[in-house]
Amino acid sequence: MSNHHHENNEQKDLPDKEESALTKVLGVLSGSFAPIIGVLAGAGLLKALLAVLTMVGWLSSESGTYIVLSAAGDAVFHFLPVFLGISIAIKLGANGYVGGVIGASLLTPEIVHLVEGGTRTIDFLGIPVLLADYSSTVFPIFIAMFVYAALDKFLKKVIYKDIQMFINPMISLLILVPLTMLVFGPIGTIVGEALGSLISFLSDTSGMLAGAVMGSAWTFLTIAGLHWTVIPIAIANLATGPDPIIAMAAPAPFAQVGIGIAVFMKTRDKDLKALAASGIVPGGLAGTTEAINYGIILRYRRTMIYVIIAGAIGGAINGALGVQMNDFVLPSLLSIPAFSPIGQYVIGIGVAFVLGFLLTYIFGYEGKTKKVDDNYNHLIVGVKPETIGSPLLGKVVPLSEINDPLFATETVGKGIAIEPEKGEAVSPVNGVVTTLFPTGHALGITSDDGAEVLIFIGVDTIKLGGKYFTPHINQGDRVKQGDLLIEFDITKIQEAGYRTTTPVVVTNTEEYLGVKGTESPSVNQNDDLLKLTL
Template sequence: MGKFEKEARDLLSAIGGKENVSAVTHCATRMRFVLNDESKADVQAIEAIPAVKGTFTNAGQFQVIIGNDVPIFYNDFSAVSGIEGVSKEAAKSAAAGKQNPVQRAVAMLAEIFTPIIPAIIVGGLILGFRNILEGVAWSALDGKSIVEVSQFWSGVNSFLWLPGEAIFHYLPVGITWSVSRKMGTSQILGIVLGICLISPNQLLNAYNVASTPAAEIAKDWVWDFGFFTVNKIGYQAQVIPALLAGLSLAYLERFWRKVIPEVVSMIFVPFLSLLPALILAHTVLGPVGWVIGQWISTIVLAGLTGSFKWLFGAIFGTLYAPLVITGLHHMTNAIDTQLIADSGGTVLWPMIALSNIAQGSAVLAYYWMNRHDEREAQIALPASISAYLGVTEPALFGVNLKYVYPFIAGMIGSGIAGLLSTTFNVTANAIGVGGLPGILSIQARYMGIFALLMLVAIVVPFALTLFFRKAGFFTKTEDQTVKAPQAEALAQAAEAESPKGTLITIQSPLAGQAKVLAEATDPVFAQGVMGQGVVIEPSEGELIAPVDGEISVLFPTKHAVGLVTAQGLELLIHIGMDTVNLEGQGFTAHVKQGDSVQAGDRLISFDIKQLKEAGYVVETPVIVTNQNDFQADAALDLPQTVKRGDDLLTATKI
């Protein structure tokens, strides 16, 4: 029996059965389902499953949080359901069909900006440090800045502008690259297009446009084609122009790939994609995008700095955590970046950091109330630390949303902090680490105020969480009687284990060519997601038991079988890739689930010729799925030809 077989069966039933699953995959911590009818998913029953830490719906996917054991859970779910998983991209594609245009646009923005956020965070920290060096007049230095009194720090300040300029001035290159990456087109063309938007030698720097007279631009900064001219304007740090230009390049390349013959596509597709996109960028998309970007930043900035900025801050601060749940918070990345380009900083991002701190403080209060319960403490304390460092998912889905009252307390504290943040015009240099370290990205003159606001975001939610719990406000009935499902999982008694160091020899279940697992065609197996082992290219269609044990699962399609030994070793043998689609054709099972077998017993016969003629790869992974308990090592040098019964792997109890 697989480690999570019972929980997997319960989950399959609770999500509406196999017929309700359109696609399933998993990431590092959660199962991701695309359901035909989400209303059939019984959320309460799902969250009562011990292995489940929470659920939420985002970007058209119903996501079930499992934790670090998700690869093992995924394997057991596939076994009991007979549903083959798909790649993350395939799941996203299936989910996209269930999204409205706004959801698809937000999902696209998220996937475009996520890869470049680390660079923006680094840039924000650099600018914050440079502000301290050159922008603060220290009383201890007779009212001078650090760079004015120290040649060393002056040199450091000058050197740090190298990466700072690269990150912000050259941001369009990152955006056009990321667009190409997201759209599956040539990334190098995206990079070239981005460079053509910010060329420092041929274009007037965007930061200098406002201070350059129109007459000078018309004379010195144009391409003159005789009967018309095009301005040589750069788009340093501009978001919308780069986004529009990157999308035009991607859609042009997709179009030309379809209509140009493959034999000449290498020549004509790049040329006919890049050149028109570049022309569009400097004649239409760039100027229009510049105006749109300025409109957006002007409107948002007006709300953040106008007469009712306190109200804007209170509303945004209160609602940011719910935005995270819906995924709409990704839109703020583009707005923040545009604000930084147009006004030299963002008033929006400090409130995001404060919201993360507030939700972390609510979890910390929950931890404090349950600190003597070791199982609850194991959940709440790491979640609060994670939120304080800018990652709120464990806090939101592990505790706050589950019990409601910490979530409400966090929202109220965040709203108060947001109101005060906009009242005092607290401004960040750039997007930073969205928690306590976020103070390093705040402009120097606002650091003191932001420190006080962090204190508000810590104290208010903490106190309100304690008050709500004691008064019974916003508390769910389940909180009175039921511990969090993940706490119940921690409470489960451990199954009988073999002594550390126990060695199990796994024989080859097939005759053929054995190779290292990394050479498997399917990346899910090749990357070790399902576990560790080897892959065999079979020369004969007879599969035997590689160990003494019990058939823990036999897929209805007979293309895969799982075994568990008396020592607790769990094996999965998967005949071919995507052969589940054959629905059992070409396979004959000689055992059934629950049978006890000896090493060498026949398990499955399969027709290699029939599988290949149907277009399927027949290579077969032999996987140790409970890799947290057993270390799998090849018992022979690979690649190598093996016979059935040869020693193939050794599994050592960790």
């Protein structure tokens, strides 16, 4: 999970040694797509806008303006193997730039010109290479990156450290680029086409049934993080034509927004009203409905029935009417032009929205006597707004200055780093120690309000094997803010050649609308460090 193979090993073992293969694959899928999903959706919206402008005659598809804007919208999709190569490699603990170059090798002008010119095979050392158009593809680069990550891990063990910087990339490119063109590219293409054909078969056999299943399930797939298994298939479908999957799932977020508006209108609870309001605008305009999903639907179980009914009926309408997505977008009001036929799509999402609203407004969202116990609120609601204290005394440093891309790019989560002046880390919250690394240099705490906080003392300090770190707690212990967690010897760690800069990050950042760090240049233990808002 980092460009440093040791951290990869360490973090993989962190939650559960018996982590299932599905959990690992989901982790890679979500970690690979999460950094680029925003730009994919933004570029898709731009393409949808261009489609509208040309449809109403305000812009000619022959004009220079259209060509420039089209390049802006198409680039991330055309070069998708490059971006995925970077993000998957980083997620798997390998070199992201080598991953990007492996993806880019499929799209070099020489290869593209051969494919466009009708050349189907060339030879590599006498072995025939089947050429194909890999722009916008997903599965070939996924397969290649898993093999590259394993090779990179091996090379880091066997190649002399001082020459690894250039020898490892050279060997990786020498092996992986031919392998990708010879083996992984064709296999990945077959996998993608097979999944696309299966989905087409299901939607052709009974679009109504397929749509009802997808529309009713999408909310819960999203809550569980399983939507990351579906999104790559939808993007892969777009490489060869339109995609029906997201069109069938789209009514679900509109049903969620309908539920959010109904709760906002009905409730007298100021906190719940504010929570509903915070979810309505991003849900309606951007398709990000986490606040509604975690704050309302998981909390008030009756709304689960409403979102299933509304999503199923809207999905069935879109599936039966053959609605498809032409450019990748997150379903929202702004992305409506990305779907066709647009009239039928509006009917499907409109019915889901109205049903979600009416069912909630008429039948209510909670039982007459049911009240959620605040002590267990975070288990049901998801999270509550809170302020995270500082575990350390020291100077505040932005995460972007950390020499680890996973922290620097906020892939692990948003937060802030501290250059400690005292070798004591105290608990930043009241909560439970959910993870303690065997080497004692890092731990995870889940607060009583649901924040998952990772304290990671030092860069590369796992190599010390626990030397100079003295944990004062065990995994599973309940702690109060200010309780001593770990003592560490700053001088000895630095003399051993390691930095003690400590990232403090919220690993479930996606459940918050805002994670804002202190503006103070230095902090004392227990000072306000991070403010989490919903």
